[in-house]
Amino acid sequence: MSDSEALDLATRYREILRQAVYVVRAIEADGELSTSQVSTLNMLSGQPLRVSEIARNAGIRVPSATEQITKLATNGLVERIPNDHDARVVEVRLTTLGRHKLEAANLRRNKEVAAAFAFLLPSERQAIDRAIPAIAKLNEALSP
Amino acid sequence: MSDSEALDLATRYREILRQAVYVVRAIEADGELSTSQVSTLNMLSGQPLRVSEIARNAGIRVPSATEQITKLATNGLVERIPNDHDARVVEVRLTTLGRHKLEAANLRRNKEVAAAFAFLLPSERQAIDRAIPAIAKLNEALSP
DNA sequence: CCTATGTCAGCACGACTGATATTC
DNA sequence: CGAATATCAGTCGTGCTGACATAG
Numbered sequence: 285m286s287d288s289e290a291l292d293l294a295t296r297y298r299e300i301l302r303q304a305v306y307v308v309r310a311i312e313a314d315g316e317l318s319t320s321q322v323s324t325l326n327m328l329s330g331q332p333l334r335v336s337e338i339a340r341n342a343g344i345r346v347p348s349a350t351e352q353i354t355k356l357a358t359n360g361l362v363e364r365i366p367n368d369h370d371a372r373v374v375e376v377r378l379t380t381l382g383r384h385k386l387e388a389a390n391l392r393r394n395k396e397v398a399a400a401f402a403f404l405l406p407s408e409r410q411a412i413d414r415a416i417p418a419i420a421k422l423n424e425a426l427s428p
Numbered sequence: 429m430s431d432s433e434a435l436d437l438a439t440r441y442r443e444i445l446r447q448a449v450y451v452v453r454a455i456e457a458d459g460e461l462s463t464s465q466v467s468t469l470n471m472l473s474g475q476p477l478r479v480s481e482i483a484r485n486a487g488i489r490v491p492s493a494t495e496q497i498t499k500l501a502t503n504g505l506v507e508r509i510p511n512d513h514d515a516r517v518v519e520v521r522l523t524t525l526g527r528h529k530l531e532a533a534n535l536r537r538n539k540e541v542a543a544a545f546a547f548l549l550p551s552e553r554q555a556i557d558r559a560i561p562a563i564a565k566l567n568e569a570l571s572p
Numbered sequence: 573c574c575t576a577t578g579t580c581a582g583c584a585c586g587a588c589t590g591a592t593a594t595t596c
Numbered sequence: 597c598g599a600a601t602a603t604c605a606g607t608c609g610t611g612c613t614g615a616c617a618t619a620g
Contacts, residue, residue, distance in 0.1 A: 285550070285553060290545050290546065291539070291542050293542070293545060293553065293556070293557055294537075294538040294539075294542040294545060295534070295538050296560050297541060297556060298452065298537060299470075300560050300563050300564055300567070301445075301448055301449070302463075304445055304566075304567055305449050306486065306487035306488075307487065307567045307570040307571055308442065308570070311570065318609075318610090319446070320609085320611095334577085335577075335578060335579095336576090336578080342450070343450035343451070343454065344450075344610085344611070344612090345611080345613085346577075346578065346579090347578085347579070347580080347611090347613085347614095348610070348612070349578095350578060350579055350580090351579095351609095351610075351611085352610080354579090370576095370577085370620070371577095371618080371619055371620085372578070372619045372620070374577080374578065390439070393438075394435050394438040394439050395435070396570070397438035397570070398431070398435050398437070398438040400570045401434050401437060401569075402434065403565070403569040404562060404565055406429070408561075408562035408565060409429060409437065409562070411555075411558045411559045412562050413437055413440075414558075414559070415559030415563075416440050416441065416444050417555075418552035418555040419556060420447070421547070421548055421552060422448075422544055422545065422547075422548060423444070423448055423451045425544035425545075425547040425548070426451045426454070426455065426540070426541070426544045427451055427454075462586090464585085478601085479601075479602060479603090480600085480601065480602080488586085488587070489589085490601075490603090491590095491602085491603070491604080492586070492587055492588070493602095494602060494603055495587085498603090499585095514595075514596070514601085515595055515596085515601095516595045516600065516601040517595095517601065518601080518602065
C-alpha cells in the first residue's frame, strides 16, 4: 500500500468512526446506565478487578476510574472489597443488582444495533464482521 | 442471519467501537485542535454552514453548536456571516487561519492512523476498507 | 526512604435543558 | 400570533493534573 493510499484509508476510517460514535451514543436511553458505565461494568462481568486495572483497560487515569467506581458503588452496582494480602489494593466486584442492570442495558443496546444490522445486505454484514478483528489489531497498534 | 447471530455481531461491533473511540481520542496532541473541533471544521471545509446545519450534521443540539462556534470564532478559526435574506440566520465560514490549522491537524492525525495501518496485513487493511461503506450504511440506519 | 495504590480537590471540555431575543 | 433561528444561563457527566494518605 502506498503512502497516499494509507493516508486516504486513514482519512475515511477516522471519518466513519466519528459518525459511528455519535450514532451509537444516541441510542442511550434516559435513566439507563451511561455508555462509560456499561463499559466499566462489562469489564467486571468476568471477575473482580482492581481500580488500576479498570483504569488501564478503559484507557483512563486512576483518579477517573475511582470517580466512576464511587458513582457505581453509590448506586449499589459494584462493591469495594479489601485485599487480604495488600491493604493498598481495592478489588471492585459487580453486585447482583449491577449484573442485572448491566444485562438489561447490554440487551437493549444490542437489540437496537442488531435491528439496524437488519437493514444491511448479507454481504455488508459480512464485511463488518470480517473487519472487527482487523480493527481490534489496529486499536492495539494505536495504543500506547 | 438468526437473531442470536445478529445480537452477537452487535455485541462485538459495540465493543470494538468503544475501544476505537478511546484509542483515537488518545492521539490528540497537546495544544492542537480537539477532536470535536476538527469535526466541526471539517464540515465547513466545503462551504459555509448555518449553526443549525452544523448541529444536525454533528448530532448535537443547537446550543452546543453555538458554544463550539463561539470558541472557534474567538480563536479566529471561523467567522460568522449574517444572511442577507433571513436575518435570523448566521452562516459560519472557515477563515484562512482555520483552514491551515485544520489541514495540519488532519494530516498529523491521519499520519498516525496510517502508521498504525502499516502494522496490519494487506488482507486486514482490505477488510477494514471494505467495511467502511457498510458501517456508513449502518450509521444511516441508526440515525434518528 | 522510595514506590505503589487509591482517593481528594480543583479544573476543563463538551454535551444538555430551559429561557430569551429577534426575525419570518 | 406562532414558528424558526440563534444565543445565554445554569447544570451535568467524564475526563485531567497535582497533592495527599496509607501500605509495601
